[in-house]
Amino acid sequence: xxxxxxxxxxxxxxxxxxxxxxxxxxxxxxxxxxxxxxxxxxxxxxxxxxxxxxxxxxxxxxxxxxxxxxxxxxxxxxxxxxxxxxxxxxxxxxxxxxxxxxxxxxxxxxxxxxxxxxxxxxxxxxxxxxxxxxxxxxxxxxxxxxxxxxxxxxxxxxxxxxxxxxxxxxxxxxxxxxxxxxxxxxxxxxxxxxxxxxxxxxxxxxxxxxxxxxxxxxxxxxxxxxxxxxxxxxxxxxxxxxxxxxxxxxxxxxxxxxxxxxxxxxxxxxxxxxxxxxxxxxxxxxxxxxxxxxxxxxxxxxxxxxxxxxxxxxxxxxxxxxxxxxxxxxxxxxxxxxxxxxxxxxxxxxxxxxxxxxxxxxxxxxxxxxxxxxxxxxxxxxxxxxxxxxxxxxxxxxxxxxxxxxxxxxxxxxxxxxxxxxxxxxxxxxxxxxxxxxxxxxxxxxxxxxxxxxxxxxxxxxxxxxxxxx
Numbered sequence: 001x002x003x004x005x006x007x008x009x010x011x012x013x014x015x016x017x018x019x020x021x022x023x024x025x026x027x028x029x030x031x032x033x034x035x036x037x038x039x040x041x042x043x044x045x046x047x048x049x050x051x052x053x054x055x056x057x058x059x060x061x062x063x064x065x066x067x068x069x070x071x072x073x074x075x076x077x078x079x080x081x082x083x084x085x086x087x088x089x090x091x092x093x094x095x096x097x098x099x100x101x102x103x104x105x106x107x108x109x110x111x112x113x114x115x116x117x118x119x120x121x122x123x124x125x126x127x128x129x130x131x132x133x134x135x136x137x138x139x140x141x142x143x144x145x146x147x148x149x150x151x152x153x154x155x156x157x158x159x160x161x162x163x164x165x166x167x168x169x170x171x172x173x174x175x176x177x178x179x180x181x182x183x184x185x186x187x188x189x190x191x192x193x194x195x196x197x198x199x200x201x202x203x204x205x206x207x208x209x210x211x212x213x214x215x216x217x218x219x220x221x222x223x224x225x226x227x228x229x230x231x232x233x234x235x236x237x238x239x240x241x242x243x244x245x246x247x248x249x250x251x252x253x254x255x256x257x258x259x260x261x262x263x264x265x266x267x268x269x270x271x272x273x274x275x276x277x278x279x280x281x282x283x284x285x286x287x288x289x290x291x292x293x294x295x296x297x298x299x300x301x302x303x304x305x306x307x308x309x310x311x312x313x314x315x316x317x318x319x320x321x322x323x324x325x326x327x328x329x330x331x332x333x334x335x336x337x338x339x340x341x342x343x344x345x346x347x348x349x350x351x352x353x354x355x356x357x358x359x360x361x362x363x364x365x366x367x368x369x370x371x372x373x374x375x376x377x378x379x380x381x382x383x384x385x386x387x388x389x390x391x392x393x394x395x396x397x398x399x400x401x402x403x404x405x406x407x408x409x410x411x412x413x414x415x416x417x418x419x420x421x422x423x424x425x426x427x428x429x430x431x432x433x434x435x436x437x438x439x440x441x442x443x444x445x446x447x448x449x450x451x452x453x454x455x456x457x458x459x460x461x462x463x464x465x466x467x468x469x470x
Contacts, residue, residue: 003275006211007218010279013037014222030224037219044213045285047206051199052287056164057171058196059291059306064175065189066303076416080308083408084316085353087255091247091318091404092352095326096345098243104236104327105334110385133166164284165314203288210276210289217279225391233389236331243323244396248403259411265425269297270406277402281394286402287313294406297427299420300413308412312405319397319404320365322352325372332373332382344376351375365390365397 017033030038178185253263267274273290280286291309295302329348333340351372366383373380413419 002211003214003272006214007275007279010037010215010218011222012219013215014219017219017223034220034223037216037223040216041213041218041220041280042216044206044209044216045280045282047209047213048280048285048288049282051203051206052164052284053167054195054199055203055288055291056167056306056310057174058192058199059302060168060171060310061175061178061189061192062196063303063306064172064179065192072416076304076412077307079412079416080311080408083412084312087251087316087318087404087408088322088353089349090251091243091322092326092349094246094251095243095323095352096330096348098239098246099327099330102235102239102242102327103334104233104239105331105336107235108233108331108335108385110232110335133163133170164287164310168310168314203292207289207292210272214276214279217281221279221281221391221395225389233386236327236386237389237393239327240324240393241396243327244319244400247318247323248400252403252407255407255411259414261410261414262425265427266298266407266410269293269424269427270403272297273406274399274403278395278399281391281398283313283317283398283401283405286398290402290405294409297423298406298410299423299427300409301418301420304413304418305409308409309405312408316405316408317365317368317397317401319400320394321355321368323400324365324393324397325352325355325369328369328382328386329372329376329378331386332378333376335385336379336382338378340376347376348372365394 013033014037017031017037020031020033023029023031178189252266256263256266270293273286273293276289277283277286283290287310290313291305294300294305294309300308326348330340332338333344351368355368355371355375366387369383369386370380373382410419410424414421
C-alpha cells in the first residue's frame with residue numbers, strides 16, 4: 001500500500017512538474033520540482049545498485065559453500081539456461097508476429113532526417129570481453145573530458161561502474177577455490193556468511209525507502225518525457241506494449257500453469273520487483289529486490305536463487321532482448337523500404353535467443369538492437385529514430401525482463417522438486433517487507449536443493465526445509 005501510494009503521489013507531482021514547464025525560455029533547464037524528483041528517484045536506484053556487488057559476491061560464495069554434497073548443481077544450471085532460451089524464443093516469436101501485424105514502420109510519421117547511428121553498438125565479441133574480469137572486484141572506470149566553448153579541455157570526470165557478469169565469475173571461482181581448500185577456508189566462509197547477513201540487513205533498510213524512491217522515479221518520468229513524443233511513433237509504441245503485455249500476462253501464465261504453479265501466487269509474490277522495475281527502468285538496480293522476492297515470496301531455495309537471479313539479470317531479458325529488437329528490426333526495415341526474407345526473421349530469432357548472452361554485462365536495449373540490426377544487415381541509423389521514446393518503452397521492457405528473471409528460477413525449482421510450494425502459494429507481496437530478523441528462510445540448509453525423495457515429503461508434497469518459515 002505504501003508503494004501504491006508512492007506511485008499515486010509520483011504521478012501527481014510529475015503532472016504538476018510537467019505543467020510548470022522548464023525554468024528558461026529555451027526549455028533546457030528543468031524546474032526545481034523536476035530536479036528534485038530526479039534526485040530522489042536516481043538516488044534510490046543508486047543505493048540499490050551500490051548493494052549489488054557485495055550481495056552477489058557473498059551470496060554466491062555462500063551458495064557454493066552449501067553445495068558441497070549436492071549432486072544436481074550442474075543440472076540446475078543447465079535447466080536454467082534451457083528455460084532462458086525457451087522463454088526468449090517464445091518472446092521473439094510474439095515480437096515478430098506483432099511487428100508483421102502492426103506494420104509500425106509503414107505507419108510511422110517520423111522523418112528520416114532524425115536517423116543517426118548510436119555511439120555504442122553490440123558485437124558478438126562482447127561476451128568474451130565482458131566475461132573476463134579486469135580485476136578481482138569486477139569494477140571498471142571511464143574518463144570523459146570536458147571542453148569549453150573554444151574547444152579547449154577544461155576538465156575531466158571519472159565514473160566507476162561494475163559488471164555483474166564479471167562479479168558472478170569472480171565469486172564462482174573464489175567459491176570453488178574455497179571448497180577445494182578444505183578446512184583452511186572455513187574462517188573465510190564463516191566471515192562470508194556474516195558479511196552476507198550484514199549486506200541483507202542494509203538491503204532491508206534500502207527497501208524500506210521504496211515508496212519514496214517510487215514517487216521520485218515515476219514523477220520524473222512523467223515530468224521529463226510526457227507523452228507528446230509518442231505521436232509520430234504511436235503504432236511502434238503500441239506494438240511494443242502489446243507484445244510486452246502478451247508475454248507477461250499470457251505467455252508467462254501459460255508456462256506457470258503448464259508446470260503446475262498457481263498464476264495468482266506468482267504475481268502476488270513477484271509484483272514488488274515487477275513494479276519497481278517499471279518505474280526504475282533498471283534490471284540491475286532491481287536485482288536485490290528480484291532476488292529477495294524469488295527466495296522469500298516464490299519459495300526458491302536461496303542456494304539456487306543467488307546464482308540464477310544474478311545470471312538472469314545479465315542474460316535473461318525478454319523485453320529488451322527479444323520483443324523490442326524483433327519489432328524494432330521490422331520497423332527499421334519497413335521505414336527504409338527493405339524487404340525481409342525468412343532467413344532474416346530466423347536471424348532475428350537467433351540473435352534474440354543467444355544475443356543477450358553475447359552482450360551479457362552490458363546494459364541497455366540499444367546494445368541488443370544494434371547487434372540485431374548489424375547481424376541482419378539493416379542500417380544502424382534507424383536506431384536514432386527510436387531514441388526519442390526509448391525511456392517510455394524502457395519502463396515496460398524492464399518490467400517484463402524482471403518478471404522473467406523471477407519466473408525461470410521458479411519454474412526450474414518446481415521441475416527439480418526443490419520449490420517450497422507451501423511458501424509459494426501462501427506468500428503475499430507484504431511478506432517481502434517483514435523485518436529480516438523474523439526471517440529464518442535465509443538459513444535453509446543444503447537439503448533444500450536435493451530433490452524430494454520418498455518418505456521425506458511434507459503434507460504439501462514438498463521437501464521440508466530446515467529454518468523455513470511456516
